[in-house]
Each structure stands twice: as C-alpha cells, then as structure tokens.
Amino acid sequence: MAFSLPFAIPALAKRTYLPAADGFEVAGARGLLLSMAICMFIGVVFRAIGRKHRGGHLFQKEAMAVVGLSWVLATVLGALPFYLSGTQISEGSPITFIEAMFESQSGFSTTGATVLTDLESPGLVPHCILFWRSWTHFLGGLGIVVLFVAILGQGSAGKAMMRAEMPGPTKEGSMPRMQATALAFAAIYVGLNIILTITYVLEGMTCFDGLCHAFGTMATGGFSTYNASHGQFTSSLIDYTTIGFMILAGSNFTLLYLTLLDGPKRLFRDVEFRTFIGIIAVVTAGVVVFGMRSGDAGFATFSDSLRNGMFQVVSVLTTTGYGTADFDRWNNFGRGILLLLMFVGGCAGSTGGGMKVIRHILFYKILRQEIEKSHRPRVIRRLRIGGMTIDDPNLAHGIVVYFAMILAIFVVSWFLLVTFEPSSTWGVAEAETAGSVESSGDPTKQLIRKNTLDEKLLDSASAVAATLNNIGPGLGVVGPTKNYAGFSQGAKLLFVWLMMLGRVEVYSVLVLIFPTFWRRI
Incomplete structure (x- = not known):
C-alpha cells in the first residue's frame, strides 16, 4: 500500500x-x-x-x-x-x-x-x-x-x-541496528537531493529541471527532461556541480555517514574510495590526452577537454549515464575505455550500479595470491584490504563466482541479441537476408551488410553492458544521442x-x- x-x-x-x-x-x-x-x-x-x-x-x-x-x-x-x-x-x-x-x-x-x-x-x-x-x-x-x-x-x-x-560486499562501519542504518542512509540521500536541487536552481535551472536532474544525479540514474541530456544547459558551473555530486552518489553511504561523524580524513583512509578517485583521475587524463590529439568534438581547448572528459568518465563510472558530449564519436581509446568502465561501477553501498570498485580490488588481490601460489605453493597469505585481514573464508570464492556469473550473463545475453535481433534495428532491412545480398554481386550491398554485422556485434555488446551495469547509454544505436526504441x-x-x-x-x-x-x- x-x-x-x-x-x-x-x-x-x-x-x-x-x-x-x-x-x-x-x-x-x-x-x-x-x-x-x-x-x-x-x-x-x-x-x-x-x-x-x-x-x-x-x-x-x-x-x-x-x-x-x-x-x-x-x-x-x-x-x-x-x-x-x-x-x-x-x-x-x-x-x-x-x-x-x-x-x-x-x-x-x-x-x-x-x-x-x-x-x-x-x-x-x-x-x-x-x-x-x-x-x-x-x-x-x-x-x-x-x-x-x-x-x-x-x-x-x-x-x-x-x-x-x-549492493556490494559488507565492509567496515556497519551499525548494529539495520533500521537505524536505513534511516541514516535515507537522511543523507534526501539531504543531498535537497542541497543539489537548491544549487541547481541557484545556477539557473528551473525548479522542475532542478528536481528532476537532482533525482537523476544522486540516484546515479541519468533521466533528463531534455533530448540533449545535460548538454542542454551548456554551463561549466552546472557540469562541475554535477560531477561533484555524482562522485558523492557513487561513494559508500556508510563511509559518508562516518565522514560526517569523524571528518573528511575518513574518506581518504578508505582504500575503495582512494581507488575510486584514482580511477577517475587516471582515466580522465587518458581521455583528455587522446581526445585533444584526435581533435574530437568537445576537446578544442584544455578547459573544454577537462570538463567533457571528466564529466563522461564520472558519469559512466558511477553508472549515472548523463551526457554533455556525444562520446560515441570519440576516438577508439575514449570509446573503449568508457566501455570498460561500465564493468567497474561505483563503490559498494552507493546508489551506483556496476560490479563495484571493492570487488575489483579484491579480485586483483585474489588473482595475485593465486599467481604466487603457482610458484610458491607452501606460502599462505591471508587476504588483506585497507590494513585489515579478511577472516571470511568464503569471500574469495564469492568474488570469483560473482565475476564468473556477470561474464556468463553478459556473454549469453549478447549472443541472444546478436542472433535474434533483426538487422532492421540498424536501419538495413535487406541485410537480414544474407543470401540475397551475397548472390546479388553488388559490392555496395555487400559492404553495407558487412558494416551492419560489425556494428551489430559492438552495439549489442554495449547495449547489454549498459543495461546489465545500469549505465543507460552505450555505443552505436544506443549511443548518448540515441535510445532503445528501435x-x-x-x-x-x-x-x-x-x-x-x-x-x-x-x-x-x-x-x-x-x-x-x-x-x-
């Protein structure tokens, strides 16, 4: 009710x-x-x-x-x-x-x-x-x-x-009463929505747009009230405000609660948050360098490159999905790195989707241990993170199984989409019947069919990744300027x-x- x-x-x-x-x-x-x-x-x-x-x-x-x-x-x-x-x-x-x-x-x-x-x-x-x-x-x-x-x-x-x-593995800082935990998270969440709405209105949005975009930002959702998404506002101030609040939304809400109690130093003592910020910094630098070198749209000056590059990196990493530029027209490094970021996601206990940063940290440590065991079988090392020893013997198994499940779901879904989705989705109806195109001997039709099949493979993969990881926009027919209607x-x-x-x-x-x-x- x-x-x-x-x-x-x-x-x-x-x-x-x-x-x-x-x-x-x-x-x-x-x-x-x-x-x-x-x-x-x-x-x-x-x-x-x-x-x-x-x-x-x-x-x-x-x-x-x-x-x-x-x-x-x-x-x-x-x-x-x-x-x-x-x-x-x-x-x-x-x-x-x-x-x-x-x-x-x-x-x-x-x-x-x-x-x-x-x-x-x-x-x-x-x-x-x-x-x-x-x-x-x-x-x-x-x-x-x-x-x-x-x-x-x-x-x-x-x-x-x-x-x-x-979502995500249990981490330090859990409070004894689950109802109190939920109330604390809800209070932080509602408070950040109110603050962001007021900020948006002060920066020039209407109350309607401010509310809608605050909801989309703090929930790491991405629904906009405009066809051009966040690009509608053409405001550096609004873009950087959104970047800051997307980072907050992609952070662990338990950590945000403890930061309110202990101060901002608590944030950077957390290994997951440090890794989260490090990914943003490193990937943004790569996107800016390759974007300026390739002369992509939105990379004419360093300030524009930094703003557009950071916005899209944070938007995809936190699984928000807002856009200020058509990243589907970027160079292959930019498009490829954003596709990989779809499988990272925000921090555990955040509003973001994806596989979570903490799982990737643990997965890396598990792989490193297994590699060491291959040549030093007698060495026994406990899994440690942030200076703490993880005593749960089933955690490593759970992390590996989760990665395997995500991979299996992605592969099966991608294969189903590639196999059964008609090529008319890509606007080439005649490519649906391979035999008629090949037998026609028309090199133009054959080239169209080949390009359509190539696009179908990548676009289907990005569509599955974008929905499975709760991103929203992907590449090709589901790019930031397009949608899933087709x-x-x-x-x-x-x-x-x-x-x-x-x-x-x-x-x-x-x-x-x-x-x-x-x-x-």
Missing part, C-alpha cells in the same frame, strides 16, 4: 514554461491517479493475504524472494502511468506495455536507458510523466525495499531484507531483466527462475 502514495506527487507536476495541451496534461495526471488506485487495491489484497501468515520468521531465502518479487512488481506497477497516460515514444507511436515496463525498470534500477525519442515536443510525453520517470530514480536510489524498511521498520525481518537489498519487443524484455539483475546484484532475481528455490526443505 505504501508504494501507491508516491504516484500522487508527480500528478501535480507541470513544466509550465513550455507550451502544452491542457487536455494531454490532464490525461497524464489521470493515468498517475488511476495507477495509484490500482496499487492501493493490490496492496489491500496483499495485506489481507499477509495477515494469515503473521508471526513467521523472515529468513535469508524469504528475504531474497521479497526483494526479487518486489522489484518485479514495482516494474509492472511503475509501468502503469506511462501506459495509461497516453505517452508516445514518437509521433503517432503510443507506448506499448513492454516499453512502459522498460521505462519503469530503467527508472527504478537507476539505469536511465529510455525508449522515448522526444521529451520536449508537446503532446508526446506529459510533464507529470517526465517528473514520474525522474521520481522513480529517487525511489530506486537506495532501493525501494531499503527506503521502505527505513520508513516502516520491520525488526529482524528488516535486517534480512536490508542484507538482501544492499529494438524489438523481445530485446526490450531482455533489457528489463538485465537492468533488474544489475540493480539487485544478480542473486535476488536470478534465484526466482530456479524451481529448487521454491521447494520446501
């Missing part, structure tokens, strides 16, 4: 400085209120069912089921406003329910990928729906379940749900599943498809 309440706030939102058909805005508000009524009804039904089972203990298995099914239900219910409001992905193309689910999951998972091709033309997307899609970022920032635990409080049940929901309905369902897997760290969603998970033991 609590999930129905957030539908009411966007129903009041309107970007009044743009022309809009009042009837269309009313239809948008009506879609939100109708969605709210449906959610309330479903909530009443579930509450009645839940009363029959009150008093039972919520163990890890049940917590995983609650988290996984909550995200599935949130995806479906969050799609209702898009579908019921008359939203169109382009002129004369009403949004389908699968596309509405894509937009919903993209919002809640803070991915920021979209199927909407025009956000600014009147009569396509109601302003209240624009606010709703950014509002889903706010709700998904720390996880729907985490925020609800903070608000409702569920005792030991809340503790189990928090463990199932919070993909088939089946591919969009695949992306919905990948975004959900990436957001809840694989296990809570993946276990739902295994029959053994549902058996009583």
Whole structure:
C-alpha cells in the first residue's frame, strides 16, 4: 500500500514554461491517479493475504524472494502511468506495455536507458510523466525495499531484507541496528537531493529541471527532461556541480555517514574510495590526452577537454549515464575505455550500479595470491584490504563466482541479441537476408551488410553492458544521442531483466527462475 502514495506527487507536476495541451496534461495526471488506485487495491489484497501468515520468521531465502518479487512488481506497477497516460515514444507511436515496463525498470534500477525519442515536443510525453520517470530514480536510489524498511521498520525481518537489498560486499562501519542504518542512509540521500536541487536552481535551472536532474544525479540514474541530456544547459558551473555530486552518489553511504561523524580524513583512509578517485583521475587524463590529439568534438581547448572528459568518465563510472558530449564519436581509446568502465561501477553501498570498485580490488588481490601460489605453493597469505585481514573464508570464492556469473550473463545475453535481433534495428532491412545480398554481386550491398554485422556485434555488446551495469547509454544505436526504441519487443524484455539483475546484484532475481528455490526443505 505504501508504494501507491508516491504516484500522487508527480500528478501535480507541470513544466509550465513550455507550451502544452491542457487536455494531454490532464490525461497524464489521470493515468498517475488511476495507477495509484490500482496499487492501493493490490496492496489491500496483499495485506489481507499477509495477515494469515503473521508471526513467521523472515529468513535469508524469504528475504531474497521479497526483494526479487518486489522489484518485479514495482516494474509492472511503475509501468502503469506511462501506459495509461497516453505517452508516445514518437509521433503517432503510443507506448506499448513492454516499453512502459522498460521505462519503469530503467527508472527504478537507476539505469536511465529510455525508449522515448522526444521529451520536449508537446503532446508526446506529459510533464507529470517526465517528473514520474525522474521520481522513480529517487525511489530506486537506495532501493525501494531499503527506503521502505527505513520508513516502516520491520525488526529482524528488516535486517534480512536490508542484507538482501544492499549492493556490494559488507565492509567496515556497519551499525548494529539495520533500521537505524536505513534511516541514516535515507537522511543523507534526501539531504543531498535537497542541497543539489537548491544549487541547481541557484545556477539557473528551473525548479522542475532542478528536481528532476537532482533525482537523476544522486540516484546515479541519468533521466533528463531534455533530448540533449545535460548538454542542454551548456554551463561549466552546472557540469562541475554535477560531477561533484555524482562522485558523492557513487561513494559508500556508510563511509559518508562516518565522514560526517569523524571528518573528511575518513574518506581518504578508505582504500575503495582512494581507488575510486584514482580511477577517475587516471582515466580522465587518458581521455583528455587522446581526445585533444584526435581533435574530437568537445576537446578544442584544455578547459573544454577537462570538463567533457571528466564529466563522461564520472558519469559512466558511477553508472549515472548523463551526457554533455556525444562520446560515441570519440576516438577508439575514449570509446573503449568508457566501455570498460561500465564493468567497474561505483563503490559498494552507493546508489551506483556496476560490479563495484571493492570487488575489483579484491579480485586483483585474489588473482595475485593465486599467481604466487603457482610458484610458491607452501606460502599462505591471508587476504588483506585497507590494513585489515579478511577472516571470511568464503569471500574469495564469492568474488570469483560473482565475476564468473556477470561474464556468463553478459556473454549469453549478447549472443541472444546478436542472433535474434533483426538487422532492421540498424536501419538495413535487406541485410537480414544474407543470401540475397551475397548472390546479388553488388559490392555496395555487400559492404553495407558487412558494416551492419560489425556494428551489430559492438552495439549489442554495449547495449547489454549498459543495461546489465545500469549505465543507460552505450555505443552505436544506443549511443548518448540515441535510445532503445528501435529494438524489438523481445530485446526490450531482455533489457528489463538485465537492468533488474544489475540493480539487485544478480542473486535476488536470478534465484526466482530456479524451481529448487521454491521447494520446501
């Protein structure tokens, strides 16, 4: 039932400085209120069912089921406003329910990928729906379940749900009461959203744009109210403000809490945060050097190069996905390094997606130990990080398994997309039938087909990486100036599943498809 309440706030939102058909805005508000009524009804039904089972203990298995099914239900219910409001992905193309689910999951998972091709033309997307899609970022920032635990409080049940929901390996600084932890995280998160909104307004944004972009920044989501994303504002001040807050959003919220108590020195005593900042510095330097040498767009002067390079590096690393420049037109080093950053992500316990910096640190240490064991088998070294010894014997195994799972999901999803997605997605319908092109003997058609197949391999890989790691924009047909509207309905369902897997760290969603998970033991 609590999930129905957030539908009411966007129903009041309107970007009044743009022309809009009042009837269309009313239809948008009506879609939100109708969605709210449906959610309330479903909530009443579930509450009645839940009363029959009150008093039972919520163990890890049940917590995983609650988290996984909550995200599935949130995806479906969050799609209702898009579908019921008359939203169109382009002129004369009403949004389908699968596309509405894509937009919903993209919002809640803070991915920021979209199927909407025009956000600014009147009569396509109601302003209240624009606010709703950014509002889903706010709700998904720390996880729907985490925020609800903070608000409702569920005792030991809340503790189990928090463990199932919070991303990344457990680190130092955890507080004894999970409800207090959730409240502290929520307070920091809401406070940073308020500060950033006020800052944006002072820097020239309207209140509507300030709220929407603050939600997208602090949730590391990336939904914008403009087709040009953050490039719409052409302001160095706004860009650097966004960079700073994206770094905060990509940092461990436990660490931010402890920094408030102990001072800023606490930040740089943390090995994950130091590595996080080091990646930003080193990769930005490489992007700037190669960008200026190649004469890429946005790299005309050093100041422009630094701003655009750092913005895109931080945006991709933190999985925010905002853009100030079309990085798909950069040199191969720039495009390649951003593709690799998609598999890094923010810090554990942040609002960012991806595999998390701490996992990469641990994975490197595990590999180094294994290499040493190959030529010094009698040496026994304990895994250490930040001067602390890790006593959990299963952690190394869990890290390696997680990397293997992500690789397997990426490869299988990429192969499915390459195999079954029609080449018409890339705008070359005749390339779908290889035999007819090859037999025609026309070298131009054969070259078009070859280029299409080459683009399909890379674009499909970047689309899978961008959705699995909750980035949003990728390369080629899903580049920063494009979207996911051209993909088939089946591919969009695949992306919905990948975004959900990436957001809840694989296990809570993946276990739902295994029959053994549902058996009583």
